[in-house]
Amino acid sequence: xxxxxxxxxxxxxxxxxxxxxxxxxxxxxxxxxxxxxxxxxxxxxxxxxxxxxxxxxxxxxxxxxxxxxxxxxxxxxxxxxxxxxxxxxxxxxxxxxxxxxxxxxxxxxxxxxxxxxxxxxxxxxxxxxxxxxxxxxxxxxxxxxxxxxxxxxxxxxxxxxxxxxxxxxxxxxxxxxxxxxxxxxxxxxxxxxxxxxxxxxxxxxxxxxxxxxxxxxxxxxxxxxxxxxxxxxxxxxxxxxxxxxxxxxxxxxxxxxxxxxxxxxxxxxxxxxxxxxxxxxxxxxxxxxxxx
Amino acid sequence: xxxxxxxxxxxxxxxxxxxxxxxxxxxxxxxxxxxxxxxxxxxxxxxxxxxxxxxxxxxxxxxxxxxxxxxxxxxxxxxxxxxxxxxxxxxxxxxxxxxxxxxxxxxxxxxxxxxxxxxxxxxxxxxxxxxxxxxxxxxxxxxxxxxxxxxxxxxxxxxxxxxxxxxxxxxxxxxxxxxxxxxxxxxxxxxxxxxxxxxxxxxxxxxxxxxxxxxxxxxxxxxxxxxxxxxxxxxxxxxxxxxxxxxxxxxxxxxxxxxxxxxxxxxxxxxxxxxxxxxxxxxxxxxxxxxxxxxxxxxxxxxxxxxxxxxxxxxxxxxxxxxxxxxx
Amino acid sequence: xxxxxxxxxxxxxxxxxxxxxxxxxxxxxxxxxxxxxxxxxxxxxxxxxxxxxxxxxxxxxxxxxxxxxxxxxxxxxxxxxxxxxxxxxxxxxxxxxxxxxxxxxxxxxxxxxxxxxxxxxxxxxxxxxxxxxxxxxxxxxxxxxxxxxxxxxxxxxxxxxxxxxxxxxxxxxxxxxxxxxxxxxxxxxxxxxxxxxxxxxxxxxxxxxxxxxxxxxxxxxxxxxxxxxxxxxxxxxxxxxxxxxxxxxxxxxxxxxxxxxxxxxxxxxxxxxxxxxxxxxxxxxxxxxxxxxxxxxxxxxxxxxxxxxxxxxxxxxxxxxxx
Numbered sequence: 029x030x031x032x033x034x035x036x037x038x039x040x041x042x043x044x045x046x047x048x049x050x051x052x053x054x055x056x057x058x059x060x061x062x063x064x065x066x067x068x069x070x071x072x073x074x075x076x077x078x079x080x081x082x083x084x085x086x087x088x089x090x091x092x093x094x095x096x097x098x099x100x101x102x103x104x105x106x107x108x109x110x111x112x113x114x115x116x117x118x119x120x121x122x123x124x125x126x127x128x129x130x131x132x133x134x135x136x137x138x139x140x141x142x143x144x145x146x147x148x149x150x151x152x153x154x155x156x157x158x159x160x161x162x163x164x165x166x167x168x169x170x171x172x173x174x175x176x177x178x179x180x181x182x183x184x185x186x187x188x189x190x191x192x193x194x195x196x197x198x199x200x201x202x203x204x205x206x207x208x209x210x211x212x213x214x215x216x217x218x219x220x221x222x223x224x225x226x227x228x229x230x231x232x233x234x235x236x237x238x239x240x241x242x243x244x245x246x247x248x249x250x251x252x253x254x255x256x257x258x259x260x261x262x263x264x265x266x267x268x269x270x271x272x273x274x275x276x277x278x279x280x281x282x283x284x285x286x287x288x289x290x291x292x293x294x295x296x297x298x299x300x301x302x303x304x305x306x307x308x309x310x311x312x313x314x315x316x317x318x319x320x
Numbered sequence: 321x322x323x324x325x326x327x328x329x330x331x332x333x334x335x336x337x338x339x340x341x342x343x344x345x346x347x348x349x350x351x352x353x354x355x356x357x358x359x360x361x362x363x364x365x366x367x368x369x370x371x372x373x374x375x376x377x378x379x380x381x382x383x384x385x386x387x388x389x390x391x392x393x394x395x396x397x398x399x400x401x402x403x404x405x406x407x408x409x410x411x412x413x414x415x416x417x418x419x420x421x422x423x424x425x426x427x428x429x430x431x432x433x434x435x436x437x438x439x440x441x442x443x444x445x446x447x448x449x450x451x452x453x454x455x456x457x458x459x460x461x462x463x464x465x466x467x468x469x470x471x472x473x474x475x476x477x478x479x480x481x482x483x484x485x486x487x488x489x490x491x492x493x494x495x496x497x498x499x500x501x502x503x504x505x506x507x508x509x510x511x512x513x514x515x516x517x518x519x520x521x522x523x524x525x526x527x528x529x530x531x532x533x534x535x536x537x538x539x540x541x542x543x544x545x546x547x548x549x550x551x552x553x554x555x556x557x558x559x560x561x562x563x564x565x566x567x568x569x570x571x572x573x574x575x576x577x578x579x580x581x582x583x584x585x586x587x588x589x590x591x592x593x594x595x596x597x598x599x600x601x602x603x604x605x606x607x608x609x610x611x612x613x614x615x616x617x618x619x620x621x622x623x624x625x626x627x628x629x630x631x632x633x634x635x636x637x638x639x640x641x642x643x644x645x646x647x648x
Numbered sequence: 649x650x651x652x653x654x655x656x657x658x659x660x661x662x663x664x665x666x667x668x669x670x671x672x673x674x675x676x677x678x679x680x681x682x683x684x685x686x687x688x689x690x691x692x693x694x695x696x697x698x699x700x701x702x703x704x705x706x707x708x709x710x711x712x713x714x715x716x717x718x719x720x721x722x723x724x725x726x727x728x729x730x731x732x733x734x735x736x737x738x739x740x741x742x743x744x745x746x747x748x749x750x751x752x753x754x755x756x757x758x759x760x761x762x763x764x765x766x767x768x769x770x771x772x773x774x775x776x777x778x779x780x781x782x783x784x785x786x787x788x789x790x791x792x793x794x795x796x797x798x799x800x801x802x803x804x805x806x807x808x809x810x811x812x813x814x815x816x817x818x819x820x821x822x823x824x825x826x827x828x829x830x831x832x833x834x835x836x837x838x839x840x841x842x843x844x845x846x847x848x849x850x851x852x853x854x855x856x857x858x859x860x861x862x863x864x865x866x867x868x869x870x871x872x873x874x875x876x877x878x879x880x881x882x883x884x885x886x887x888x889x890x891x892x893x894x895x896x897x898x899x900x901x902x903x904x905x906x907x908x909x910x911x912x913x914x915x916x917x918x919x920x921x922x923x924x925x926x927x928x929x930x931x932x933x934x935x936x937x938x939x940x941x942x943x944x945x946x947x948x949x950x951x952x953x954x955x956x957x958x959x960x961x962x963x964x965x966x967x968x969x970x971x
Contacts, residue, residue, distance in 0.1 A: 213422040214381050215485075217440050218411035229427040368832035369803075504689035504859065505903040509915035512905075516913045531833060534906035538915060558911070575833035577840075577862030579904050581885045589841070590834045593802045 037248070047309045054305025060298030068115040077105035079112040080263045088281050097284045100273050106287045109265040114291060116266045120181055121246040125239050127185040132192025133235070137223055139193070140200025151197070154190035162187040162249065170258040177260050180253055184246055195238060199231040233310030241304035244296035251292055267292055324525045325357040325380065330389035332372070332379050336598070347597050349375040351549035352389070354624075357493070357542075361387055361422065362526040364536035364557065366572065367546035370594060373529045374418070376546070377495045380527065381415040382406045391572075393493070411441055415487040415495040420478035420502070424470040430481055432457075432467035437488040455484040459514060476507040480514070487518060497529045512539050533576050537561055545569045548597055548605050555630025565630065565637035567610050604635060612636060649720055651820050651853040652678040652701070657714030657812040659696050661706065666926045670696040674879050675951075676872045678821065683847060683854040685868035685885070687861060687900070691922045692874040694857050697824055701855075702739060703744070705729050720818060738764065740814035746807035750798035756782075756809055757794030763813055781812040784849070786842055804835035808835035811843065815850050822847075822854045828863060840867050861904050865889055873897045876922050876933050879951075883958030895938045932963070940964060 048054040067074055076096070083103035091098045097106040105164030139150040166183040173179055203209060204227075212222055247267075253259035254268025255275075261271060267288050332350040350372045357363045357432060367373045378384040380391055391398040393413065398406070401588060417423035424433055433453045435448040452466045459480040470478060479499065486494055499515065500508040516539060519526055530536060536543050537557060544554040545568060553566040564570045567588065574588045590609040595601055601608050607617035622635045657871045659671040671693045678684045688694055701716055703723060716723040718738060726734065743749050751759055760778035761771060769777070775794065782790035785808040798806060804953040807827060816824055824843070828836040844867055847854055858864055864871055864885065871888050873896065883895040892898040901907055902916045920937035923929050929936060935945040944963040952965035 207417045207419045207423040208425045210378075210383055211415070211417050211424065211482075212436075212440075214383060214410065214415040214417075214441050216407040217436075218407075221440065225428075226425045305362050368834065373837050384750070505861075505900060505905075506689060506918035509903050509905070509917035513913075513917065532905075533833075534904075534908075538905055538908065538912055571834055575837045576906055577866040579861035579865045579889055579901055579907050581865045581889055583865070589837065593804050593835070594832075639773075 038295050044306070044309050048305055051308070052307045053301050054309070057298050057301025057303075057305055060294055061302050064114055064295055064298060065118065067111050068118045071115045075105075075108035075111040077108040078263045079108040080102060088257040088277070089116040090171075090281065091283060093194075095153025097287045098281065100270075101277055101280070104263075104265075106270070106284060109270060110267070110287050110291055112265040113267045113270060113288075116177070116260055116264060117247045117250055117291075117295070120177060120184070120250040120260075121243050121302050124185045124188065124246050126243055127181075128188035128192050129235055129239055130241075131185075131189045133196050133228070133231070135189070136193040137227060137231070141204055141219070141223060141227070147197070147304055150193070154193050157187060160187060163252065166249070166253060167256070167258055170253065175253075175258050175261055177264075180250055182260055184249055186247070188242065191242075192235060192238065195234065196231050199234060200227055200254045203227050203230055237303050237307045237310060238300050240306055243299045244292075247295050248292060251288075322359055323356055324359045324394060325355075325527070326390075326392040327353060327355040327376075327380065328390045328392070329354055330376070330379060330391060331387045332375050332384050333387040345598075348387075348549050349597065350379060350386075353544075353546070353549075353551050354389075355544055355551070355554065357525050357527060359492070359525055360519070360523045360527060362616060363538055363544060364540035365527065365529045365541040366531060366533060366536055366543060368531055368572075368594065370548075370597060371546040372549035372597075373546050374497055375549075377415065377497050377527065377529045381413060381495050382410075383415075400451040408439075411437070411489045412492040413495070414489075414493070416479075416482045416486050416493040416499055418498045418501055420475050420482055421470050421473075423482060426470050428469075429466065430468050430470070430473070432623055433470070434466075434481060434485045434488060437485060441489060443489070451488070455488055458487070458518070459484045460510075475502055476504075476511070479511055480501065483514060483518070486618060487522065487524075490522060491524065493525045493527065495527045495529070499528065500529070500530070500532065500535060508535070515539070545572065548595070548600060550605065550633065551624075551631075552606065552634070553630070553632040555632075559628075559630050563638065565632040566606075566634045567612050568606050569632075571611075604633075606634075649675040650679045651719060651950050652676075653715075653717040653720075654697075654701070655715045655717075655965065657697075657700060657716060658712040659693075659700055659705075660710050660712055661696075662708045662710065663926065668925045669712075669877060669928060670709075670925060671700070671877050672928075673878075674874075676879060676882060678853045678855050679870075680853055681847075681851055682870060683844070683856055683868045685864035685871045686855065686857045686874060687859065687864055687871060688874035688923075689859060689900075691876060691925075693877040694874060695825075696877075697874075698741075698823055700740065701823065702735055703939060736763065736819075737817045738819055739821045739823065740817065740819040742807070742810050742814050742822065742824045742827045745830050746803050746810055746827075747830070752798055752804065754956075755795055755802070756796055760794070760809075760813055760816065763816060766817070769873065775800040777816070778812075780815055782809065784815075784846065785809070785812040786838075787812075804831055804838065806833060807835075807839055808842065811839075811846065815846060815852070817854055818850055822852050824854060824856045826858055827856075829858070829860070836863065843867065861889075861901065862906055873900070878933050878961065880962070881932065881960040883954070883960075887955065891954075893954045893965055894934075894960065894962045895940045895964075896934045897960070899937075899939075932961075 046245055048058060081104065085103065086099050087101055089095055089099045095105050095107065097110065113143065135150050139147045165187060166180065169183045170179055209222060209226060212226055218279040250259055251266065251268035251271065254266040255272045259268055260266045270284060270288030276286050277284055324640050329352045330350055331348055331352055333346050333348050335346050353376055365373045365376060375384055379386045386399045393409065431452045435452050438451065438591060439447055453463050456463055456465055461477060500511050505513060512535060515526060518524060526536050528540060540557045542555065543557045543560050544551045545566065547568050553560060553564065553569045560569060564573060571588045588611055588613065592609055595608055603619050604617040604622050607613045610617065616635050620635065624631055624633050630648050652675060654658060654676050657671055657674045658876045661668040686694055700711065711724060739808065742743060757775060757778055758782065761774045764774045764777065768824055779790040779794055782793060787793055787805060787808055790878055801809065828839050840863060856868055868885050870883065871885050872879055873888065873894065875896050881888060881892065881897045888897060889901065892901055899918045903918060905915060918937055923936060931946040932949050935941050949963045951959045951961050953959055
């Protein structure tokens with residue numbers, strides 16, 4: 029490698045962004061994701077109407093005029109409900125994925141670096157949890173304790189932890205044998221230091237990619253549960269309940285289905301693109317190889 | 321001069337997990353090695369892959385547990401020393417690893433990497449920027465390197481970073497595992513000269529692990545030749561090179577073709593491949609490949625014969641000289 | 649007629665920083681039944697040269713000029729299909745890492761039978777040939793070993809199997825890319841000796857790439873020294889190693905610790921680094937690191953003749969001739 033191949037020092041995040049925007053796929057993903065996240069974050073300012081305010085006289089209007097995407101059977105503004113629905117979707121997805129990453133990291137690193145018996149125990153736990161089908165498990169729990177946002181979050185998180193945990197465990201196991209870990213040990217680094225300074229940063233990258241790809245799944249799950257009436261409680265707006273309304277009213281107006289479905293599709297596309305692009309970018313060694 | 325490191329009959333045993341058809345067992349990667357390193361001197365451990373030389377080095381560095389024997393560092397027993405106790409000694413006993421880039425934590429900058437020993441050992445009150453600059457200068461790298469990352473530097477430069485980091489805390493013993501592997505010849509010399517210079521300046525003892533005999537010849541005071549986890553010959557480098565006693569040493573010396581098409585080398589060609597450490601041959605473990613094998617070799621284990629400044633493990637030492645005499 | 653003739657070959661890689669001129673005006677030839685060695689350190693263009701000969705180049709590589717002829721026929725003009733027919737039949741290769749050249753899930757016998765797909769022989773005959781080839785490279789009990797998987801062989805054995813497979817089709821040219829680098833010294837000698845015998849038996853030519861000068865001296869008839877993408881010296885092994893004409897070759901030989909008879913703690917080195925191949929320096933490519941640099945070196949030296957079979961690209965040779 030020659031000296032001229034180097035860029036000046038740039039922060040890790042800056043470096044990732046720099047390469048991300050040069051990949052058309054990454055740029056598209058980044059834009060879509062930014063729009064979704066921003067509209068969810070600023071929902072109270074973006075949404076023109078109160079998403080749960082009834083306005084029966086204006087019910088089932090088509091797009092245009094005062095209502096950008098029309099209204100539903102109770103006269104609620106569909107566009108406002110889509111925006112607020114996004115907020116609900118992310119309110120479910122982010123803590124779910126965040127929690128899954130946290131516990132996945134914790135358990136995965138312990139399993140990957142710790143003694144063998146502990147590894148076997150944690151893997152057994154992962155396999156047990158994973159053997160439950162997520163949707164069925166969620167339905168069962170919701171049926172038991174009643175539908176609520178928190179229940180949905182906890183159930184999806186619990187069933188996602190093994191996925192992350194297994195990835196972390198495998199990565200940790202291979203890193204543990206890497207020569208730089210031996211080198212750190214030979215300098216006298218403690219286990220805590222090896223885990224936090226040398227293993228954690230190296231498993232985080234692949235995990236972020238996994239998480240980005242996983243967000244649409246969780247959003248879809250939440251929508252699915254809400255569609256079945258097992259997710260968030262009405263009248264809270266959700267893309268799933270929008271779809272459900274649209275399904276029931278398909279003969280009256282097709283717009284509700286489109287309004288509920290489009291954001292789901294966009295979310296999936298956006299996060300998948302972003303995840304795909306991130307995959308090439310998070311590993312510093314791969315940077316600049318693919319995206320020329 | 322006093323003895324810095326004294327290794328006596330060290331054995332490193334690994335458990336092998338049994339497959340479906342084989343039962344679980346164990347292998348001795350290092351099988352009874354004794355060795356002594358004086359302060360400020362260089363000792364070479366030579367052997368081919370699988371000879372146990374790296375395992376021996378890692379056992380001395382406390383990265384592998386020695387199953388039996390004794391490793392005395394300045395009279396202190398290192399074997400079975402609790403990790404917390406060993407940690408204090410890690411300032412004095414440092415190791416350089418085979419893979420120059422792979423032994424650097426990939427997400428740390430060079431500056432963080434070379435100043436890590438200060439943080440790990442809890443040495444406070446040092447200006448880490450200044451230390452980084454000092455260490456980079458010591459190994460002949462420009463100060464700008466501090467901001468780079470391991471994937472941005474070449475193998476030769478990464479080796480220098482490895483040296484800088486190993487020598488950050490003024491160690492007494494440097495264990496260098498294949499310090500020139502993968503380097504071009506023109507850079508190999510730079511690396512070895514650097515080690516020699518730092519040894520003179522810092523009074524460092526070096527244990528160098530390599531398969532390259534021509535390197536050993538120039539920079540070591542003593543050399544040990546390993547085969548299947550055992551030393552087959554050990555002694556003063558010049559003595560061993562001038563009068564190798566064990567046929568394996570001779571074969572290694574002969575297996576190093578010179579860059580001269582007319583060189584008349586005494587060819588000692590070994591038969592076949594090295595046996596598996598799982599199935600050690602009976603008698604002398606080298607007899608399956610030895611060009612001078614005699615019936616006795618397959619039956620009796622040769623003893624470790626010490627004569628003057630050299631020692632070997634062979635029933636018929638220097639047989640090559642006799643066979644030379646016969647053909648001449 | 650030479651088996652391989654490379655004339656004035658230039659290859660560049662397109663990079664974000666500009667064109668990286670990996671090979672510039674490289675000429676060399678491999679005569680029939682000869683072993684030609686290529687020596688050079690990392691970055692000298694060895695790998696680019698091989699990939700150009702077998703026409704398996706990186707997508708960002710471009711051949712700027714030159715020709716590569718195999719038995720007189722231009723390789724660079726062949727279609728992809730013609731080239732595929734050539735690989736493995738007329739040109740075969742042995743790679744550096746014997747642990748990764750075989751398919752791990754097929755037996756060695758199966759792989760050796762598969763590569764004979766061009767021949768119209770029965771499976772039994774192909775198997776017989778495979779066993780014969782294994783015996784030829786010195787693998788004991790070849791019949792039985794055909795049923796084994798690659799992992800059941802040691803590194804040295806695998807490299808022999810790789811050589812056996814490469815020679816199976818009796819190629820005109822065998823390209824061996826650092827075939828002994830991953831092996832231990834005692835096995836290296838065994839492989840080299842075997843390669844020499846095989847070459848005489850099969851009657852092919854060998855292009856042998858290595859950074860190990862001793863191995864080249866031992867095995868090759870002729871040697872080509874490359875530096876930073878150019879051929880700086882070529883000739884018979886004896887001429888080049890006994891009487892190196894280019895300062896780089898001399899420096900390289902001096903650096904080889906096996907070459908230094910007297911014990912020293914200060915080994916010779918070549919100070920400096922390989923020049924940047926995107927922004928090439930003017931004049932002689934080695935001038936920046938050369939201890940014999942003088943005014944003439946500001947101009948690029950041509951290949952000068954030391955004797956009819958020994959050439960080097962250095963101004964000093966011309967000076968010596970006129971003097």
